[in-house]
Amino acid sequence: MVDILALGAHPDDVEMSCAGTLLAAAAAGKTIGIVDFTRGELGTRGTPATRAAEAAAASLVLGLSARENLGLPDGFFRNDREHQLLLVQAIRRYRPDVVLANAIHDRHPDHGRAAELARDACWLAGLRMIETLGDDGLPQAPWRPRNLYHYIQDQYITPAFVVDITAYWPKKWAAIQAYKSQFFDPASAEPQTYLSSQAFSQFLEARGRDVGHLIGAEFGEGFTVQRPVGVREVGELL
Numbered sequence: 132m133v134d135i136l137a138l139g140a141h142p143d144d145v146e147m148s149c150a151g152t153l154l155a156a157a158a159a160g161k162t163i164g165i166v167d168f169t170r171g172e173l174g175t176r177g178t179p180a181t182r183a184a185e186a187a188a189a190s191l192v193l194g195l196s197a198r199e200n201l202g203l204p205d206g207f208f209r210n211d212r213e214h215q216l217l218l219v220q221a222i223r224r225y226r227p228d229v230v231l232a233n234a235i236h237d238r239h240p241d242h243g244r245a246a247e248l249a250r251d252a253c254w255l256a257g258l259r260m261i262e263t264l265g266d267d268g269l270p271q272a273p274w275r276p277r278n279l280y281h282y283i284q285d286q287y288i289t290p291a292f293v294v295d296i297t298a299y300w301p302k303k304w305a306a307i308q309a310y311k312s313q314f315f316d317p318a319s320a321e322p323q324t325y326l327s328s329q330a331f332s333q334f335l336e337a338r339g340r341d342v343g344h345l346i347g348a349e350f351g352e353g354f355t356v357q358r359p360v361g362v363r364e365v366g367e368l369l
Contacts, residue, residue, distance in 0.1 A: 133164035133196050136227035136276075140245035141171040141205065142186040143310045147335060148282040149231050150193060150303040151296025152352050157194055158299070164197035165190070166221050168245055169205035176321040177312030189309035192302060197225060206241060210248040218252035220263045223271040230276045235355060238285040246281055250357070253279050280354040283342070290353025292360055293342055297349040300339065307335070
């Protein structure tokens with residue numbers, strides 16, 4: 132079980148978009164985990180095996196309590212019954228209080244579709260009449276996360292709230308750089324892609340600074356919500 136479960140359509144989605152938030156939660160004593168939907172097999176650079184090794188390296192940087200890959204088809208997974216049930220099983224297995232999921236819309240069509248899949252699976256996981264089996268072959272108990280938040284990816288979306296990740300930026304960057312095949316490397320002989328350009332690496336840092344600036348921090352990560360975020364007293368706000 133984990134307190135916070137981050138979902139990503141592809142290995143590296145979480146690292147780029149909400150790794151700092153996971154690190155901040157871990158520093159506060161929360162347990163954190165990641166479920167990747169696909170192996171990123173349609174990626175131009177590297178192989179699924181490469182991505183799996185890179186994800187394992189990033190997991191060590193982040194200090195995850197759990198990480199798994201659902202093996203859904205990259206580019207072709209759907210928000211349908213089959214894939215919903217696979218994610219329902221994962222949600223019931225980890226029983227998170229908070230789920231962080233892909234952007235509600237983005238440059239890559241998998242991201243918005245993953246957001247919809249996460250939204251529906253989080254709801255369905257709480258329905259007693261939906262039966263799923265755990266790794267031990269026994270029926271899983273229903274479980275619905277208390278909160279679902281969507282991180283912001285390539286396309287800018289005005290955040291509903293921002294997490295100050297200034298203290299965790301260096302470790303977040305180290306987790307991103309664990310994906311050596313995907314990002315800027317002047318020595319690489321693989322084809323150049325949108326992600327592998329130096330400009331994209333500079334964009335990631337600029338985005339972190341821009342979002343952090345919204346709350347007076349050096350670096351931040353933003354999230355959108357489907358319902359208002361509640362606080363017990365106004366002093367909880369930064």
